Amino acid sequence: MPLVPPKPPTPRKTTRTAKPAVPGRKPATKRKVTKKKKPMAIEWKFAIVGLFLILLSPFYYGYVIKGFTSTWRWMKDWGQDPNYRTYNSFDIRIPKKYSVHGIDVSYYQGKIDWKKVKAMKEDEVQVKFAFIKATEGILSVDPYFQRNWREAAKAGVICGAYHFFRPQKSGEWQAKFFLQTVKFEEGDLPPVVDIEQLNGVAPASMRKELQEFISYVEKRTKVKPIIYSGLTFYKDYLKGHFDEYPLWIAHYHQAKLKVGSDTNWSFWQHSDKARITGINHVVDFNAFNGDSTAFERLRIPKILSY
Template sequence: MPPEKRKPVVRKTTTRKPVTRKKKSKPFPVQWKIAIAGLLLILLSPFYYGYILKGFVGTWRWVKDWGQDPNYRTYESFNIKIPKKYTIHGIDVSYYQGKINWQKVKEMKEDDVGIRFAFIKATEGILQVDPYFQRNWREAPKAGIVCGAYHFFRPKRDGKTQAKFFLQVVNIEKGDLPPVVDIETLDGVSPLRMRLELSDFLTYVEMKTKVRPIIYTGLKFYEDNLEGKLDDYPLWIAHYYQPKLRLDKSRWKFWQHSDKAKINGIGHVVDFNAFNGDSTALASMLVH
């Protein structure tokens, strides 16, 4: 077909979509990478958590010692916390402390705290005599420390027999603290049986010495077995590591508030006690 006879070709116009080019992300600064890596290392390090824990413990100690009760603070010399509201302090000892240099005990002091009195174990049950009793009973008063003797009570044994045994070993004299009976276990007997035997012990000792004995026991043992019973006798209560004894102040005379004191002249840790009263009150308790 001749060119002039050909129909013109109509071409469709196509609209091209604009090409969207992806923006290239900027490279992360090297300094930031180093900073993040360092932060991760710190957070994952046990030393970091140790540091945090140390800070927490330090804060807790501050809150416990000062924030809650400023009258209960640590005395570095004695290595324990001591309630500050008491002016007369003392210890109690047995063969466990070994040979004691009582002069060094008497000379030890920090601020207003020094050793004014000592309770010394004498006997246990119906046969056992503390091997250091006679030495302690002789040497402590020489150093100027007021002393009292105690018997570790065994509820399975006859109370009166234990009392006789105790008084055979201990010679209670003018100027001594009252004798003490230490009761802290039932030894498998009922609370009623324990109280009957204990009452026999107390009655016999008071009859022979004309002095009312002191009952020593732990706070829980007292609450479970003695509260409301034998209330005519003075109490010496063990209740450790607390700023306050959880017992009406009119009920007790001595408080054993720690069993971990370090005392000059003694090679082992010692129980530490506070007296509920002043010097006049302590003097009135002594044997006359």
Template sequence: MPPEKRTPIVKKPSTRKTVSRKKKPKPFPTQWKVAIAGLFLILLSPFYYGYVVKGFVGAWRWVTDWGQDPEYRTYNSFDIKIPKKYSIHGIDVSYYQGKINWQKVKTMKEDEVSIRFAFIKATEGILLVDPYFQRNWREAPKAGIICGAYHFFRPKRDGKTQAKFFLQVVNIEKGDLPPVVDVESLDGVSPLKMRAELADFLNYVEMKTKVRPIIYTGLKFYEDYLDGDFEDYPLWIAHYYQPKLRLDKSRWKFWQHSDKAKINGIGHVVDFNAFNGDSTALVEMLVK
């Protein structure tokens, strides 16, 4: 038998892999180095901060307030919007704000907005004295802030008794703002009963101090229960986050327009207020 035929093995020619060499990076152009160095110098310069950065901040304010009332602008340091038509601003405080550094409060300022006055909680009902009242009443005037004391009114309690208690705690002196009664709720009594007790409080305080007290209340509470009564008393109205107070300007003296202001020297948010008048009008309100 013939030998078995074998298929010859064909070998492929071997190829050598060429090793690619990495190209060395070209040196960074000198002109770019100079340009970057110059940019850093500009960023760090007072000119850049004074004009470019401040200009950017102003533009950002314009963008954030775009479409809003131009008389109701955001003030970044206070972290709230503030109506621009008022030149006298102030706060009101109680134990809720804790220990306050009044010197820092007084020196805080953005544009023309600064703290000129403060209403300070003194008493509530017939037994409660605010634990921070005496300190605040002493330290705020030392810092140059005009102060007024307020009583949180409880309609269930006798109005005259509350007035006596308030005046036992607060010594009202020349240069103070008029005393304030804060009435915010019915506390379960009828509107007629609330008004009767409130009248007793107001009459007693005015008789003893020879000063007409201020009534503080919310806009809704005023519209529902007080409108048409106590028209001879100055009003302090709470109405939040609005460019305008929805009440005839001739009726009110103070407007509490925010409860979220951030103030230097105070560790908690604060109520912020505007006075309806100029410096002369504020002085005319003070106790003589």
């Protein structure tokens, strides 16, 4: 049987014909198409810059810290009388309704740094005024009076001076001694007489000598003196006798001064244990019964030579 020669293979059909490679050239690669990003709106740019400025601002952190402090204070005072809260810096509780605060000092407090006293502040409470002991009886001058009287005023603290009254001594002579020691000037607080004890004399005799003291000081300075006393002593021996004169009453660690609405009081010594920066001993702390305008009216307008 004769052999049939095999059929040649059918060539493959191709849809594309490759281009011959060009010597020395790399084969072309397909490029990725990237979409162009839209530029950030100008409003967003300003917003971001503003946010950074706020975050970097010290006022922002001051606001945050103040808010945190207020919240902490609110939590700490929970359950307490909101009108009689604790001030940590002063280490005492202070009635909140008063806006003008001050201290009174004598040799007992030692050497005082009045600049530090003036700079001390917690919330809105700071020392605006100071009553300074000047004299006692007819012979004793407080050893720190002249320094305190000079340095407190230089630091910007409004000053007043007081005399510790001895009922067994002449009221007029005590007044003369007091005014020889203290030279009141325009802007000072009125003179103060501190009466706390009978010292063995009858109440009527005490009031007689006290009236002589007050009358002499008022005649010479043309200013009504302030009478200082403890609440009990005032109620027992003074109430109804010197009602035309402003009062400064001591009544400690209470939320409210317990006197009648008819009592003409100007100052309340509500604590004897305050801690003040610049003073190395506890201090009496006082509140003025009125706003800053009333306080300014109380200050001495003008003193002629006496």
